[in-house]
Amino acid sequence: MHTLVIGAGLAGLTCARALLRAGHQVSVFEADDDVGGRVRSDTHNGFTFDRGFQVLFTAYPAARRQLVYPELDLQPFDPGAIICEGGRRAILTDPLRDHDPAAVLGAALSLVIGPADKLRTLALAAEFRGRSVDELLVGPDEPTEAFLRERGFSRAAIERFFRPFYGGIFLDRSLSTSAKCFKFDFKMLSDGDTVVPARGMGAISRQLAAELQAAGCIRLNTRVVALATEGERVTGITLADGSLVMGDAVVVATPAPEAARLSGLPMPEGFVGTTNLYFAGARQLYRGKKLLLNAAPDAFVNNAVLISNVAPSYAPPGMHLLSASVLGVPPLDDDELFRRALADLRCMFAGDRAALQVLDSYRPLRIYRIPYAQFAQPPGLHPGLPDNRSGRPGLFFAAEFTEASSINAAMISGEKCAAALLEGSP
Ligand SMILES: Cc1cc2nc3c(=O)[nH]c(=O)nc-3n(C[C@H](O)[C@H](O)[C@H](O)COP(=O)(O)OP(=O)(O)OC[C@H]3O[C@@H](n4cnc5c(N)ncnc54)[C@H](O)[C@@H]3O)c2cc1C
Helix, strand or coil, rough: EEEEEEEEEHHHHHHHHHHHHCEEEEEEECCCCCCCCCCEEEECCEEEEEEECCCEEEEHHHHHHHHHHHCCCCCCCCCCEEEEEECEEECCCCCCCCCCHHHHHHHHHCCCCCHHHHHHHHHHHHHHHHHHHHHHCCCCCCCCHHHHHHHHCHHHHHHHHHHHHHHHHHHHCCCCCEEHHHHHHHHHHHHHCCCEECCCCCCHHHHHHHHHCCCCCCCCCCCEEEEEEECCCCEEEEEECCEECCEEEEEEECHHHHHHHHHHHCCCCCCEEEEEEEEECCCCCCCCCCEEEEEECCCCEEEEEEEEHCCCHHCCCCEEEEEEEECCCCCCCHHHHHHHHHHHHHCCCCHHHHHHHHHHCCEEEEEEEEEEEEECCCCCHHCCCCCCCCCCCCCCECCHHHHHCCHHHHHHHHHHHHHHHCCCCC
């Protein structure tokens, strides 16, 4: 049995590796110059740049099955966040998990989020820890904001914390994303650590790809332009150079728009994007490993982090790397993007003269514009997502769009697709 996999993102790699381990012949065709799809990192002058700010939740069930965590040298964030608003910075943390006494004390004294909301957050974490993922996700869906209101969270908590924090996760501050996504992510945040690998998020993809590359199964810089068919059955693929490759099964492991183009089948259409800016300097902007959230209603930068505080290996010795995330892809040139982001970062540190001096010494390094970062996930979308079996003989899907938009979902899709192929039915 020879399976052709189109795309070497996390889903395609997970599927292909499972097939290889089961003794099947598998060939992966990747249009780009390296594996990883949306989970890639670049290195330059001793800096590591993830292609878009992105994190791994160690509690992700599929990541626990698929990855060897110790080999990734995972570097954890501190729980909670620093909320920046109106010239003030307030610490929000989980007192049960934060090892920094100053952060716990600061959070206890902070009035940015009131005590009732802090208790509601702790209660939700305790409730979700005691329930399985399946239990959490049954029942009707609704927008995240409606769920938060039902659970009694105040307007202040929603505006100051949930909107920027989950805006950064969903890449959309409207909190109109499915509450199922919120519940799952909230549980993952409560059940484990939030981390990046010491060598960048791309190390996740490289680990998944290693066995396949050693077996010579991956062809980079190889775009698939069409599926080959005999009647209804998909029998192979056509590459950009016009050559035809025949196989027993074809797995489309691309983002949804390309899967729709190749297969002619309907796929989820909405999407969200982001722009990631990097700055660097010789002085440390702030201490600790917390994410900075911009609670300003007109925020340009949604969230930022001195990522070299979390993973010192992201910057060369004596340097610090600041990662700032803007939601969407504003139609601005690089200079204007850096200028607007820096102006917003200055607002986030307003009143802290020492931090502002440090910020002014940082130089802009790099920008990633990512128009298609995740497919949009409004309430009620997930039950109608495509199946791993396309319904056409010989054609399968392994991609986030069969599950949800996340690292975990992409891996689950890869696992399920491999299982479907190994079962042997169309
Ligand atoms: C900036 C950003 C932040 C994110 N943050 C998080 C986060 O913090 N946590 C989280 O869990 N998830 C996050 N995600 C989502 C997560 O990264 C994705 O859900 C996941 O990586 C999707 O994997 P995939 O394999 O389905 O698709 P992809 O990674 O898109 O892989 C598809 C592959 O197919 C290739 N391809 C496309 N067309 C062709 C063709 N015609 N021929 C050959 N190859 C082709 C592409 O080059 C690509 O390599 C984020 C994503 C982005 C971009």
